[in-house]
Amino acid sequence: MDLYQQYPIRLRINEQDRDFDVESWVTLLDLLRERAGLTGTKKGCDHGQCGACTVLVDGKRVNSCLTLAVMQNGHEVTTIEGMAKGDELHPLQQAFIEQDAFQCGYCTPGQICSAAGLIAEGQAKTVDDVRELMSGNLCRCGAYPQIRQAVCKVIGIKEEKPGAASGADGFTTGPVLA
């Protein structure tokens, strides 16, 4: 068996069919950035800890650094480049601008794709739910309150005290979502 063989794959990326020949070990993240020319998706930790590489696969948010491109053969991928419709921004993109939900912007593509996945999942009913369900995306600048506000605004969750922390003690959690 040839360890260095290339595998022909076809992915539908941002509503376009794209063909590639990739080695087995190429991650979806590296394929997007280095072979598909879609550098909006960011490489942060490359270990599934920061969420900067979040994209949607078949509509579900995943860490693109922890899946192989060959495993996604035949699947549909949406990246930050696929969120806007022409010149019309996605509501999350517009909300991030309006709420000033970023500083350096490096985590933003992952935050927005993650929020899009969160909305599709339909599990977030409260501000605390949004906080918990956005916890897979780290922001080194600390724009969390604004990110949460932007996501809540798009979902239509009203914040009682914008920017205020919840009553959780910070160390112990119960099963808040079950």
Next chain:
Amino acid sequence: MNPFVFSQPKDIDAALPLLAADNARPVAGGTNLLDLMKEGVMTPAALVDINPLEHAGLDVIEEHEGGLRLGALARNAATAYHDMVRSRYPLLSAAILAGASPQLRNMATNGGNLLQRTRCVYFYDVGTPCNKREPGTGCPAKNGINRQLAILGTSEQCIATHPSDMCVALRALDATVHVKSGTGERQIPFAEFHRLPGDTPHIDSNLQPGELITHITLPDAARFIEHSAYIKVRDRLSYAFALVSVAAALDLDGGTIRAARIALGGVAHKPWRVEEAEAALVGKQAGEAAFADAAERILQGARGYGQNDFKLTLAKNAIVQALSTALRGTESAKRGEA
């Protein structure tokens, strides 16, 4: 990542021979295996992508003989949010949702969750000795960075912990793991699935080479629906591994305990459960005194290694807190009133 051969069999009969090959590994979610490959901790010669077996029914979540059947390829998120899991096994739903991040839960499978490897820093760092990664090289964790590591069931060779939350609930709920290989099928009671490190810390579980997990079954747990809680203590509010976690469930007759289930995560090489401690609760008045007594029994034989000494007290307190939360009721636990 090391070079490897990739295959994508379309059904289980095609997959099993590929998995029987030397140093071949199945990949499903990939969330732990691919990370370990990037670090050089695991270097399989072949990866067998079993995701296409979803279509062969391995992703099913359904009622099974009055209990529940969870396909090995059902995703953690799909499992936790499934109506039947939420309504009939709230403890399992809560445990899954306490683990990882939404992205990872969308990717990670139920079978893969069982086969997660320890997050001990020495296991992950190929520049250091580790008996789990390279048998016979030693265990620097015993006198080193061990804040996250085990206090129960340890050995001279290894003090690693199993990192799963889901498995803690599965242990409490008496799950059974169903596996298949080229030579047949067998069932493994959850208590016997994971191993203690002993002299063979490099072997995490009793799954044999060439065996594939097909599904997990749970017996009926209706009597615990009203009084269960999963408590997870960690260094940050979300998206962190447990220092200590407790899955607790009570079956109550008024204020008297008819049956109890208590399993711990973050304290041992496998989910930790002491059935004698549960039996001792039967017939007792549910309350702090009985719960503290159970905690003492469960922690018998525990020892710290320096940085993790605090877990001896933390685990006892977490047990009492989990049982007290379960006593107040699952609905109150769901609201985060731990």
